[in-house]
Amino acid sequence: MLDKNVAAAIIDAVDRGFDQQVRFTQDMVRIPSTRGEEQRVQDFMADAMASRGFAVDQWRLDVDAIKDLPGFAPVSISYENSYNVVGTYRPAVRRGRSLIFNGHVDVVPTGPWDRWTTPPFEPRIDGKWLYGRGAGDMKAGLAGTLFAFDAVRAAGFAPTAPIYFQSVVEEECTGNGTLACLQRGYRADCAFVPEPLEPKLMRAEVGLIWFQVHVEGDPQHASGFVSSGTNAIEKAMGLWPHIKALEAEWNARKADHPLYRNHPHPIRVNLGEITGGEWTSSVAATATLNVRVGVLPGARLSDIRDEIEARVRQAALDDPFLSNNPPRIEYHGHMAEGYVLEDADEAEAVLAESHAAVFGAPLQEEITSAATDARFFGLYADTPGIVYGPICERPHGFDERVDLDSLRAVTKTMALFLADWCGVEKSQA
């Protein structure tokens, strides 16, 4: 348990650095970083780490290096421009427990800019809210890890264990960024992922599967010179209710899950994207549905895939055209198991104390319908993956925003956690 005066000094240092922290977060938001376009913000992060004296490791993702590891997800883009950055702090003498801070810089697409009150990559502050794509999910949390460290230093202390600051890509689509950190050998006694799931301890998260349903039609001239052909878009529309019906069936299974039993709606089956046809006056030749489904922790991904495939197959068999032209399923991203935080008593205790010291209230737990990269640490590296972060509204939506008051508090909690977990000593100088 951290000395009260030490804690007070660190909390005070977070406050003193907070204006700069907000400016830094705005700088991050200002750099668009949708998938495959993260290089600029990663250069920015590498510079920020180097200026703190960290050893900076910046490398391009390599599918061949990770494709046989558990947790790998299919890749639908080139990783030519996909770089991870890890900055390592090493103490003069190691005494405490090592720590990984992990956050992702990739953000999801913005949708039409005219639906935003102000442009998504022009960070705007209004009251306690900072607006922008990625402001909440999750540039604020990732920036907070650096400023938590700064606060410990500014308060006159030096951590006494290694700390790895991981700035990763690919969280929104595969998780292969964090997987690549594991492959590269990064390990610690605890991993801390400040995703904006409220300042609560995430006890459990769902898994995810992404899949595409490719439907082929029998195209011809829209005027129907001879027959009407078969429109792939209409056939795909006909399949969708069958796929969507899985949501209710899967949610019903929460009754058997000790953690999700009382969750209102753990599983969502989302039609995120559709494409079909090429020409207004042609009967559509092809259509593709892009679907994201949640998976309860403990469920086997292969079982869920079998259910998806059987459902699409059965729906196709009930259609005269599709029974002879079966849709093709392709997995194009997330293939993530659910994750329950277990065997993490030490880390939980430190987080609970740190949180209580900042909030004056006990730490609560969260069971979430989302997924995070924390699963990699827990499932594949025997490392507690702590998820705890600021309040964010409308992630993936218009006018995404993060609550700066919560960010300030979460940064304090992270700084106290860091100091307590790693240990600190009075700085030289």
Next chain:
Amino acid sequence: MLDKNVAAAIIDAVDRGFDQQVRFTQDMVRIPSTRGEEQRVQDFMADAMASRGFAVDQWRLDVDAIKDLPGFAPVSISYENSYNVVGTYRPAVRRGRSLIFNGHVDVVPTGPWDRWTTPPFEPRIDGKWLYGRGAGDMKAGLAGTLFAFDAVRAAGFAPTAPIYFQSVVEEECTGNGTLACLQRGYRADCAFVPEPLEPKLMRAEVGLIWFQVHVEGDPQHASGFVSSGTNAIEKAMGLWPHIKALEAEWNARKADHPLYRNHPHPIRVNLGEITGGEWTSSVAATATLNVRVGVLPGARLSDIRDEIEARVRQAALDDPFLSNNPPRIEYHGHMAEGYVLEDADEAEAVLAESHAAVFGAPLQEEITSAATDARFFGLYADTPGIVYGPICERPHGFDERVDLDSLRAVTKTMALFLADWCGVEKSQA
């Protein structure tokens, strides 16, 4: 009526030139010419016209020059690379009736190449069929106009009236290419459009309207942190059956139409393209349906537009979300009135005689569910617009193909029509 020996000589000349005609048609098919990419094939056509001694007029389409003319359709691309070509043959002394041959070089997209038996822009002959995108619709017919002319010359005759060979763009989406020919002043006593509607006289064609339905959703994270949001794709799917229902209502009106009364299915409402969403794990922010509808001749386009808009509005009003977030309709292409060939007795008589001389059977008529550029001549230039062409299968589909036997016969009919309509004299030399 054409002298029997003259006719026989011309028919013979078509046969002699037919191998070359097929090679020329293959050369045209080999040059991909989807919308906005027609420049290369237009250069090829201009060269072919120049080599025949025609005066060649090649110009870029100019929206400002045509946008206030009747028949203009909204444009969704830049015309930066959209060129028309007109080659003019002028007799030494004019005696006969002038003629426009009109055909389009633009072709519709191919769909996935792996669904074609051989690649769509590698023209392949198998038996009497020539395969390739645009082979039937309508490069064969357009090439045929040049070779009909060649046959008349090769038989030792010179036409005695001006002939305008129009190679236009934009037929598949707006008709603005042919409209631009009118705007530029091209007129004749008859226009002949060898669209592949079988070797029959097209008596009537439908009109067309293209429209887009833009739907906006309430996007957010697919995990449904707070609520499930509103998925624009699912909302668009819900609108489609309401729009599609117009097809049956409009087809029922054929009972009141003297020409379409017995047509099995004149009106098709086609969902040619759909786009929606940007990210598999985001609730889709937007979705767009691209729709083509046929319009019976005589119907007012403004009335049809009103019906479309009212139907979408009503469907939206019945939906709690869409009633507050009404879909937006945009007209992005065809805005074409239907057309009935009338007051064309002279041209019809010449076509009937020419056809009978080739086929040994009377000319039949066709009432079509498609539209052609012939409407511009009939509706806006007081010029009979004759449509008559070869047999094509699977236009806009995979393995589009044109019947070379029918092409040979149609070329003969066109050559005889040309000679009879324009008049011929023995060539000098």
